[in-house]
Amino acid sequence: MLRERREAAIGVFDSGLGGLTVAAAIAEALPDEELLYLGDTARVPYGTRSPATVVRYARNNVAFLRERGVKLVVVACNTVSAHALGGLADGGDTPVIGVIRPGARAALAASRGGPVAVLGTPGTVRSRAYEYAIHEIDPDRAVHAIACPLFVPLAEEGWSEHAVTTMVAREYLAPLAGTGVDTIILGCTHYPLLAGAIRAVAHEVLGPEVAIVDSATAVAAEVARFLDSTGSRRLAGPGARRFYVTDAPDRVGEVAGRFWSAASQGIEHVDVKVT
C-alpha cells in the first residue's frame, strides 16, 4: 500500500455518540492510528427507522468520510451494519468493516455451546443479521433476539444504575427464562453503558455463568487484522483524533464523554449532505 494511504485516518461513524465505545476500543488497540469519528446526531436514532432510510443516511455518512480520505470505514452502528453493509462497500474502494460479524464471532468464542441471545434495536432485530452471522459459523446454534427500544434513551438519559433501567431490563429479558442461553450480545453501541443493570438482571434470569459480550473489542481486533493483512498500519504515532457531529445540542461533549472521555472536548459541528 502507498505510504500516503497508510498514513490516512480510520473513519468511524455511528447514528449518534454510542459508537464512541467502538472508537475508544480501536484507539486503545491501535494507538498510532489517526481516527476520524462522525456521529449523525441530527438524525439519531436509526434503530426505529425503515431499512431504506437507514441505508440512505449511512451512504451519506460514508461519502462524508471518503471525502476526508479515510483508508477504512468502520460502521460502529449495529442497525447500519445489519441493513446496509453490502451496499456501503459498493461504489468506492474504501473497505468497510461492520460490528455484527465481529460481535457474532466474539459471542461464539465466549459461549459454552448453549443458545445465544442478542439485545438490539427494533431495526437490528428485524434484520435477523446476528442470526445470519452466527449461522454462517454454526448453522445449528439457537439464537434469541430481543428488541429493546428503551435502552438507547435510558443510556442517553444517563440512568445507567437507575431502578427504572433494572425494571425495563427485567421486562425485556423475561422471555429468556428457561432458554438455557449462556451468552448475551449487547447488539447496540449504547448498551455497554447499561451493562451493570443488564448483567444483574441476566444473572437473575439465567444464572451467574451467563457471559455478556459487546462488539467493541472484537471490532478493534478485526481492524488490526485488516490493517496487518493489507500492510496498511500507520508507521508512527500517536495518531490524532477528530470528532464530528451533525447536530451539537447542549451538553453534547458531556454525553460524548460518557462513551469515551477523549471525546468530551473539541467536537466539531458539520453538515453531512443528505441525498
Place this chain on the structure above:
Amino acid sequence: MLRERREAAIGVFDSGLGGLTVAAAIAEALPDEELLYLGDTARVPYGTRSPATVVRYARNNVAFLRERGVKLVVVACNTVSAHALGGLADGGDTPVIGVIRPGARAALAASRGGPVAVLGTPGTVRSRAYEYAIHEIDPDRAVHAIACPLFVPLAEEGWSEHAVTTMVAREYLAPLAGTGVDTIILGCTHYPLLAGAIRAVAHEVLGPEVAIVDSATAVAAEVARFLDSTGSRRLAGPGARRFYVTDAPDRVGEVAGRFWSAASQGIEHVDVKVT
C-alpha cells in the same frame, strides 16, 4: 378571502406522529375542513436536538405544506413552536399557529391561581417558551418546567399503563412536591398517551385537585377563531384527510392509530427536501 383559499386544506406538522392528537382535535372541532398531516418520522425526535437544527427541519416541513397549497400551517410540535415560530411565519403569506400560546392560555384558565408546571422535551424546557407565554398574560405567575426525555420513547413503546412509566413519572414529578402547583401542562404532543400514569403520580405528589391540561383542544379552538376572523372556513364538508410521513417503518399505521384512529390507514411515504 378568495373561495379557492377557503377550500384549501389546513396543514398540520409534527416531528413525528404525536401531533396527530392535535390533528384529531382540529378534525373534531372543524369536521368540514380538509386536513393535511405531515409527520417527519425520518428525523424524529426534535426534542433533544439543537435549536438551529429544529428550525431547519421545521422550515423544510413548512415548505412542503406550502407547496401543497395549505391555507394555514399548524405546528403541532411543542419543540418547534418553542424555537421557531417567529421564523416560520417569515418568507411567505401562509399564517402559522403553534401549540405553546394556546396551551399556556388553557393552563391559566384551568388554574385556581397557583403555580403552573410544564412537562416537556429538553428543547422545549430550555427554550422557556411556556414561561414567556404565561408571563405575557400573568407576569407574576410561578412556572416550574421539567424536562422529561423518557416520556416520548415510553409513549412510542406503548407502555401507557406500565409500572415503568409510573416510576419514571415519579422521578420527574418529585421536584413538584410542596410547590403548590395546581395545574400541569402536558407540553409535548406525545404525553397525552401517558396521561393516566402522569395523572396518578400528580395526584400522589400534588393532591387530587391538580388539573392536567394538554394543548390539543386549545389549539383547535384557536384554529376555529382564526378561520372565523379571516372568513376562511370551508363552505361545506366533510373534509378529506391525508397523512404523510418522511419515513415509514414497520407498524407506522399501528403507532399512528394510537394517536388518532383515522390515521391508521392510508399513510403515504414522502421525501421532504432538506436544505
